[in-house]
Amino acid sequence: MSLVIVGSIGLDTIETPMGKRTDALGGSAVYGALAASYFTSVSMVGVVGTDFPPEHIELFEKKHINLEGMEILPGKTFRWHGVYHGFNQAETICTDLNVFDAFDPRLPQSCLSCKSLLLGNIHPQLQLNALDQIRQYRFVACDTMNLWINNTREQLMEVISRVDIVFINEDEVKLISGKSNVFTATDDLLTLGVRYVIVKRGEYGAIAISKDSMFFVPAYPVREVMDTTGAGDAFAGGFMGYLANISILDAESIKTAMRFGTVMAAVNVSSFSVEALAKIDTETIEHKYKELIGWT
């Protein structure tokens, strides 16, 4: 496989100003893998329960997502229920870890030497456990969230020091550093040795920052946002999926990755759950990519 994605696989109940879905397919690994599947061959490492609907497995297979690393354990699949009052931040109504409580990523043999690895937003110790298994990876990236910044800072810092790319929300990079300026805040992560910090700014786009370069991409305009769940995961999936075909991590490849990530995030928020991510085609992705360049 070219890209391995480790993360959550879940069934989400989501309420937004545009409607509601119950037990819809979700999870950081799922959004990432579906977005990446348009660019490269993907392997998904995660866990589901025996109640996981077979049609979702069919979708993964249709997208040629390798499932050797997806365990099926006795019990129920991870579930999350969130309500969006606006579109920026969901209020969590309930989280049932279920089989995810026992999750410890085991990368199958086929994934130990791959081109790239994306560690979705899960407990930093699990991210470290995955990192301990890999050999000869070209690019390794991680995502994270405020929960881990606040509660497991030391382990998170170790993860960050061991990856090439960090995906992080603007609020979170400020939280890590205790600085209110996004640029000075990012300096602190770069000194840990990470090569690119990708600061996600939601509807305002993203910034890629390295020690000697910077690149801004606006969000691709979406006139009817349905559900922003998984937008960051779809961004990271598109980004890392594109990079899996690239041999050098330089300013040009990062620009292209930022734009493809942006397009996949926009596709994702235009529907509930993974509805649009499952249906999009390469031609439309390329068209949106070119539009984005024309607008910047």
Place this chain on the structure above:
Amino acid sequence: MSLVIVGSIGLDTIETPMGKRTDALGGSAVYGALAASYFTSVSMVGVVGTDFPPEHIELFEKKHINLEGMEILPGKTFRWHGVYHGFNQAETICTDLNVFDAFDPRLPQSCLSCKSLLLGNIHPQLQLNALDQIRQYRFVACDTMNLWINNTREQLMEVISRVDIVFINEDEVKLISGKSNVFTATDDLLTLGVRYVIVKRGEYGAIAISKDSMFFVPAYPVREVMDTTGAGDAFAGGFMGYLANISILDAESIKTAMRFGTVMAAVNVSSFSVEALAKIDTETIEHKYKELIGWT
């Protein structure tokens, strides 16, 4: 004169997390005129009281700003006192209109046929009064704010229908239209006949939207923000100052104007009041402009 700017001229008391200034030079016309003065010859139309410090007049003269349209009336100059808790929105502690209460813009003979006109953020009736005086202008632009959207909507809509370019904050364009999506909200202004809506997004940059084009510019990164007062005015000043040298309002000229506006806004927020705007040089502006292109 190539660019005429109508707006407020004031003495601001400003408190930000970075410090305080008392009775510092401010006002929409002042920020706009200083920013524009690096690109074109500028005429400023406004009013001050007899207490207006002569060193400010000297600064305007040093920047070759034509003051034929600046009235000096008996009484005190307009004063505003604002406190910034973060950097996004100032809390107004007090506004003393003073001589500005009697302001009704009178464009001097030299300004009646000019290349471009920028109507700063003042009462829409005053903007209309200025519009009634002009002949043969190439480009006319206006700025506005939520106060006029809420209280003088009809007059504001008339202003918008009579200008080529509207500068407006993202929140304000949503307020005008009652729509929460910035792109659909902007449609409503375009149907009034305005050619370009420039949506200002503060630290996230700006979008230029016309019926058939769109252009995103990020904010130029500022690692130490001192005072955001006048950022939108400096943006509009740089934008319109650049356009004063241009004969056709097309997608390319708008892109360049957006970038120069962005640079002038960044220069402005790097100091209190107009300190940095007064001191910057053309070489530094050009350098920042090129940096911005490299980052997008």
